[in-house]
Amino acid sequence: MSGHSVPMTSSRERAGSAYNGYLMLAIFSAITLAVVFMIIGAIPPEGAAKSVKLAFVGTLVTGALAVLFGLIGFFMIQPNQAAVITLFGEYRGTVRKEGLQWVWPWMIKQKVSVRAHNIHSEKVKINDLRGNPIEVACNVVWRVSDTAQAVFDVDDYKEFVNIQIEAGLRTVGARHPYDDMSDDDKTTLRGSADVVNAELREELNERLAVAGIVVDEAGLTHLAYAPEIAGAMLRRQQADAVIAARKKVVIGAVSMVEDALAKLSQDGIIDLDDERKAAMVSNLMVVLCGDREAHPVVNTGTLYQ
Structure with missing residues (x-):
């Protein structure tokens, strides 16, 4: 029997509803004051029956719990912040409105930052x-x-x-x-x-x-x-740089030799045959492309001796 995977259902955000927190704060403040005055007015006198005292304590505890329970519903939304609202595990929307908000206390609020x-x-x-x-x-x-x-x-x-x-x-x-x-x-x-x-x-x-x-x-x-090949790759990059530099030097040297021969021929300074041109080109290339300083050699004879 082959099993089949069930595709995951993608959730989608929708706007959630919340009450204006400032309005609800005013309402709860008024209710709290009313409860306080009612409790003060219902304080049993000395010598009151035990049942009356128990009823007063029960009313006091109930009122306090009701107020505290209502305060749980307040939450604050900062700029670029949202609150995901769930009710008994069911998604009920996302509140993005800034400021003080209020929802029913049994709703769970999870804040999510939408900032960068x-x-x-x-x-x-x-x-x-x-x-x-x-x-x-x-x-x-x-x-x-x-x-x-x-x-x-x-x-x-x-x-x-x-x-x-x-x-x-x-x-x-x-x-x-x-x-x-x-x-x-x-x-x-x-x-x-x-x-x-x-x-x-x-x-x-x-x-x-x-x-x-x-x-x-x-x-x-x-x-x-990575460190294990960094040295080898560095030598390769250095070799590429040397080759590129040599290539540029050779191209420049060839251009300079060509200009020198053309200038000598154009001005009629000296008439060179092919063998003398080859010797001159060889000497100039050695001087221009060499890594070390050239040391001239004085030839007191002729090229053919």
């Missing part, structure tokens, strides 16, 4: 597209957009966010190489920050949608090779 939260993740060690171990971390700005989903569809939405940030970071980090090692690497983690950050934000929004959470901003804050 900022999380800087821990460094996560992952493998990039080429399998190189790297360390990455990110900064995420998120907020609760649907309080019903955040409270009822996940167990702990804040812990859920932390776990999904790490999972999303691993997913996006594994899609691209750390650096462009070939011409096919169009998007890299190091060189395509805007693209990678946009992918990370989209990935997190998809993962956190089930909890009614929206990611406003996400971006990498740390990116480096």
Whole structure:
């Protein structure tokens, strides 16, 4: 017999109703004063029967409990805060109106902050597209957009966010190489920050949608090779830099030699045959491309001796 998973029903936030807390506070204050005056007027005289005294005590306790019970229904809503109202386990709506509010005391109120939260993740060690171990971390700005989903569809939405940030970071980090090692690497983690950050934000929004959470901003804050390969990759980057510098030096030297030969020929300073041109080009390239200072050698004869 094969089992079938039951799809989870997604909750949806709806507006909840609450009474104006300031009005209810005035009403309860008036009721409290009335109860106090009634109790004062009902104080039994000395020598009253025991039953009368017990009735007075019962009235006093009942009035005090009624007032205290009514005060339980008051709650305050701060700016960018909401209160999820439930009645015997049933969702009865979300109150977002700021200020003092009042609901029936048997209704449970759970406050949820809808302000922007900022999380800087821990460094996560992952493998990039080429399998190189790297360390990455990110900064995420998120907020609760649907309080019903955040409270009822996940167990702990804040812990859920932390776990999904790490999972999303691993997913996006594994899609691209750390650096462009070939011409096919169009998007890299190091060189395509805007693209990678946009992918990370989209990935997190998809993962956190089930909890009614929206990611406003996400971006990498740390990116480096893992310590075990950092030295080798540093030497590779240094080699790439040396090759690029050598290439630029050679191109510049060739241009300078070409200009020198053209100038000598144009001004008629000296008429060089192919062999002398080759020797001159060789000498100039050695001087211009060499790492060490050139030491001239005086030739008192001719090129052919």
